[in-house]
Amino acid sequence: MMGKVYRGDQIQDLAVTKTTGNIIVLPKNHYLVKCAELPLSSIVAQTKSACIQCKMCTDMCPRYLIGHKIRPSMVMRNMFREKDMVDNEEYEAVFGEAANCCDCGVCEMFACPMGLSPRKVNSFIKGQLGRRGIKPNRNKNPKALEDLIYRRIPTERLVSRLDLMKYYHAHANECITIEPDxxxxxxxxxxxxxxxxxxxxxxxxxxxxxxxxxxxxxxxxxxxxxxxxxxxxxxxxxxxxxxxxx
Ligand code: SF4
Ligand code: SF4
Structure with missing residues (x-):
């Protein structure tokens, strides 16, 4: 959900590093690959036209649930005027919460019933905040919401939503030692x-x-x-x- 998609020649230059969590090899037409390849312009256009303000992205956001100031639904709601906003104070007040997003992907991969991508919109906004020199204050002592426990996501439902169920119980039966020259x-x-x-x-x-x-x-x-x-x-x-x- 937080990973990057690499294909073709890009793969040749990759290396396993200390931050590599895992590698998933997927067919080119897999749902996750298609999601990752959607251009930002389409994501923004979809946001402006299809967000129904159901607030599910906020209600299920793990960062919101543990008490950080972040409401992705508000960022999504205001995207229609993002481009025209000139005043930095107003920009921070409206979009500053995006800085608290940790890119977990729960909003886009599980919560949003419209298939929108608050995570990628937040990521775009974080870039804009940086370009504008805005550094929103962080809440260093967040307090978790009391009903957090009822908003957990069942793992199997999540795996199913990601269209990874057929790989879920797959295990490598054999380990091969590679001895490169x-x-x-x-x-x-x-x-x-x-x-x-x-x-x-x-x-x-x-x-x-x-x-x-x-x-x-x-x-x-x-x-x-x-x-x-x-x-x-x-x-x-x-x-x-x-x-x-x-
Ligand atoms: S990607 Fe960001 S906004 Fe979305 S659920 Fe995770 S922390 Fe919240
Ligand atoms: S869950 Fe989707 S439709 Fe609902 S407020 Fe968030 S982005 Fe909009």
Whole structure:
């Protein structure tokens, strides 16, 4: 629900990183792929014409339920005048709550009966807030709503809504060990700042050796060699290691 869709050539450049939760391979015409590919212009046009203000997106929003100031239905309601709003104070008052959205996708994938995408609209608004230099205040001590417990979403219904039921109980029966001759390891694989590369081209490394040192005093993590071999290339983004022949 929070993931990104990659296809074709994009997949060649991807790597598993410390923030990779899971990978789902879907047919090109799957519901989730189609949702992800809907252009923003269509999303905004649909919002203006089809939101019935039922408020389901707000009532089921996990951030709203745990007490943050966020009402996606209000953002959706006001989208018709977003483009023409010049006053930043007014913009913050009307759209500032979008900054509290955590992109969970409950609103678009489960709550909205009209198939609209408050999540993507919020994401667009967050970009606009940044462009306008608006930093809405955050409630650092949210208090959960008392009826939160009654608004939980049954997992199976959610999986069904996502059209993933046929994969739900599928499990890998076999694990295959892959032993590549060369690995390309990203220097930054996490949120925060990248660490400092602590190897040079030509260095020999053991599996598990430190190759990127975390930055002191910052949100940063170390990176280690995944194979025994020789460092072949280091660029701004990755370290390439050739496997040492036994
Ligand atoms: S995506 Fe944002 S607005 Fe939608 S339910 Fe999640 S937190 Fe709420
Ligand atoms: S759930 Fe959908 S239709 Fe209802 S208020 Fe939210 S965006 Fe509008």
């Amino acid at each position: 060369c690995v390309s390891i990203l220097i930054k694989q996490h949120i925060g700042v990248p660490g400092t590369v602590c190897v040079a081209v030509g260095d020999r490394v053991q599996k598990g050796d430190l190759i990127v040192q975390a930055k002191e005093g910052a949100l940063s993590v170390p990176v280690h060699a995944s194979i025994k071999g020789c460092v072949k290339l280091i660029d701004g983004e990755r370290i390439v290691i050739d496997k040492e022949k036994e």
